[in-house]
Amino acid sequence: MxxxxxxxxxxxxxxxxxxxxxxxxxxxxxxxxxxxxxxxxxxxxxxxxxxxxxxxxxxxxxxCNENGFQTPKLDTRAAIFDDDKILLVHETNGTWSLPGGWVDALETIKSNTQKEVKEEAGLEVTASRLIAVQDRNKHNDPPYAYNVCKVFVLCEIIGGEFTANIETTETAYFALDELPVLAEEKTSKEQIAMCFEAYKNPDWQVKFD
Structure with a gap:
């Protein structure tokens, strides 16, 4: 919401x-x-x-449709680079974001990240390094009525290619200074900049709120 x-x-x-x-x-x-x-x-x-x-x-x-002790939802986002540019997926509403989504039942952070990339970008990747764990409402607008933990993961391509799907219309790589209109509720420019920093720094320390 x-x-x-x-x-x-x-x-x-x-x-x-x-x-x-x-x-x-x-x-x-x-x-x-x-x-x-x-x-x-x-x-x-x-x-x-x-x-x-x-x-x-x-x-x-x-x-108000859930039962049991209330905990935050989990959302994974994949950072994939090529020639110092980051991969974004084009949403059906015309905005762009890092590939990712809610963590499904029976999935881990790693497997869910890889699954979402396959579904939205058509790529097979290996999730190699944790970048950050963020409280979504501290970093993305507009605020949600429930809490979300966003997990950013650096990934490496091992195969595949984009195929048409119900969530995204295309993929493209962008430099930090040429980003398109973003789906701010999912991915902000600051979060993408953070991913660039992690990609370039082999000694990156995981950020968390």
Missing amino acids: NLNSNNTQWLDWAKELQFIAQSALAYCKDSFDIERFQRIREISAEILSTYSGLSVEKVKGLF
């Missing part, structure tokens, strides 16, 4: 209420407590609806 606002204090409150309610509902047994925490969850959805312009039903579907 993308949320555009200059002041996101309300978003922090809604997220914390949602976290408290969801975690409590995973463990509490008392019927009265369950009713109270369900109401707290509804209040968090109403806050998001009021400030985001989305309907309460839409917010509940996106924000």
Whole structure:
């Protein structure tokens, strides 16, 4: 859920209420407590609806549809270089990003990175080096209503070529000073610059928030 606002204090409150309610509902047994925490969850959805312009039903579907202890989602992004240029994939909405996506069940950070590159760029790669682990809401706009850990991984091509797919329309390599319009919610210029630094530095120290 993308949320555009200059002041996101309300978003922090809604997220914390949602976290408290969801975690409590995973463990509490008392019927009265369950009713109270369900109401707290509804209040968090109403806050998001009021400030985001989305309907309460839409917010509940996106924000209040999970059970169990709430943890951040994982997103992997691959940094692939050729002749000092980085590979980007062209999204169907016209913007560009590093190939990647949500970590699927049964996948590791390494295998998911390689899988996403194959699906979006048609390339077979080996994930060779960890670049960074970032809190998405500290580095990408607009903020999301849930937390995401973004993992950037340096990869090396071992084969393959681009094939048409439902997520991307083409791939291309870009120098840092010639980047196209980016999908800022997925990949920022600062994140790409970080990948360039890691690529050029064999002694790179992994960054993390």
